[in-house]
Amino acid sequence: MRPIAIGLTAALALAALVPATVISAAKDKEKPAAVDAKAREAGMKAAPDVAKAAGISCTVTDARLIGNDKKTSTDYYEVACQQGLGFALLAKKDAAPQAYSCLETAQPGADGKPSALACLLPANADPKTGLAPYLAKANTPCDIQNARAIGAGAKNAYFEVACKGGAGYIVQTSAPINVDQDVTVNSCLLYEEGGNVSCKLTDKATQLAVVDQLNAAAGKSCAIKDKRYILSTKTDNYFEVACQDGKGYVLQQAAAGGALVKAIDCAQAGFVGGGCTLSDAVAAQTEQAGLYSKLATKAGFDCKVEKYGMLPSNDPRKEIVELKCSNRPDGGIGIFTGTGNTVYDCVTSEMNGYRCSFTKPDAVYPRLTADLKGLGKGSCTVSGSRIIGQTATQGFVEVACSDGLPGWVMAYPLNQTAPKPAELLSCLQAKGVGGGCKLPTNATKG
Known part of the structure; x- marks a missing residue:
C-alpha cells in the first residue's frame, strides 16, 4: 500500500515569525552563539510551563529566552528535553503556545539566512539525534546520518531520516510532537517521489540497496539482474528479485527490525501485489504445479494440479497449499514439509483446520x-x-x-x-x- 496525499503546512520559514527587533542570528556560522546566563535563567523559569501547555513531549533539562516582542506580547524560548528532541517555543499572551522542533528551526529561511529560532543550547547541537527515541519506539534500527522536518498537518508531523547503510524512512508523529503518542515509521519506498510527503535525503537506488542484504541472508544462489520494491503491510515489506538465469522470488522483510522473514518463489508469490513482474511467473507457476502434482500423488492423492493457492504457515519449512485438480472434480489441502507430505480431501480438510475454496x-x-x-x-x-x-x-x-x-x-x-x-x-x-x-x-x- 502507498500513503495517500496529506495536506501539510510546510516546514516553516521560521525567520518570518520573529521580528528583527527581537534577535538577530549569529554571524559566525562556525561558532555557535554563547548562551547568556540571564537568558538561561529566564528560560528555565518560564519555559517548562510553556512546554507543558504546548502539549509537546518535553521534560525540560535546559532552556533560554530567545527574546520578546512587546508589540505582540510574544515571548520566544528554546528548550532542551530529556526525551531527545528540542524545541523553539512561541508564547503569546492570551493564545495557546506554539512549538517547533529544532529540526524545523534548523532550516534556513527563504532568503537563505539562518532562522532566528535556530537552536543554540548544547543539548540541541545535533537536532537529528532527537528523532532516535521515535525510531526506537517504532522498533526501527537506524544509525541516523541525516534528517529533516517535512511539515505538519492537523494531527500529525512528518520527518525524513536517512540511515547509514542507505535505508531511509518517513517518521510520522503526533502534532504537537509527543513520543508518548503513536509513532509510525515507513520506508521511503512507500512514497512517490515529488509528493508532499516524500524522501529527498536518499534516492531510490540507495534505498533498494537493502535488497542485496536480504538476498545474502536468504542464501539464494542468484546473480541479481533486477530488483524492485512491491509493497508494504503493517508488519512486512516485500521486494522482488530477478536473477540472471531467468528465475526470481520475493523477499519478505519484517517492518520492525528489518530482518529477512523468508524468500517466496515467484510461483507462490501471486498474493503479494500481483506477484512477480521482473521474471516469468507463469512458467514458474507451471513448474511448481507439476511439483505439487508429484508430491500429492506420492502422498496417495491422485491430483493433476491445475491451480494452487498458498495458505498461511507459521513454519517456514512447511508449505500449506490448496490444490485444484484437472483430473477430478474435488481438490484438497496439501501439507508439504520436505520430510513428509499429507493431503486432506475437502471432506476432512475443514475438520483439520483448512477450508477448500477451489472445490464446489x-x-x-x-x-x-x-x-x-x-x-x-x-x-x-x-x-x-x-x-x-x-x-x-x-x-x-x-x-x-x-x-x-x-x-x-x-x-x-x-x-x-x-x-x-x-x-x-x-x-x-x-x-x-x-x-x-x-x-x-x-x-x-x-
Missing part, C-alpha cells in the same frame, strides 16, 4: 454418498453437507439426502488423509454435537 460443495457429495453406503445407508444420495463440530479425535459432518428423508451425521477420525467414518448418528442422536442438524431437510425431522 457438491464435488464431495459422491464421496459422502459412498461412505454412507459403506455404513449400510445406501438409500441416501447426499444432496447437502456441512461440518458441525469436532472433538479432540473426531470431526462431524451432517449430510442431507436428495429424497428429502432425514439425513445423518458421520464421525471421521482426525489427522488422517482419507479416513472412513468411524460412527454414524441420526440427527436425533446428534443433538448435542455442534448444535445438531441444521440443513433444511433435517432441521424439522427428528
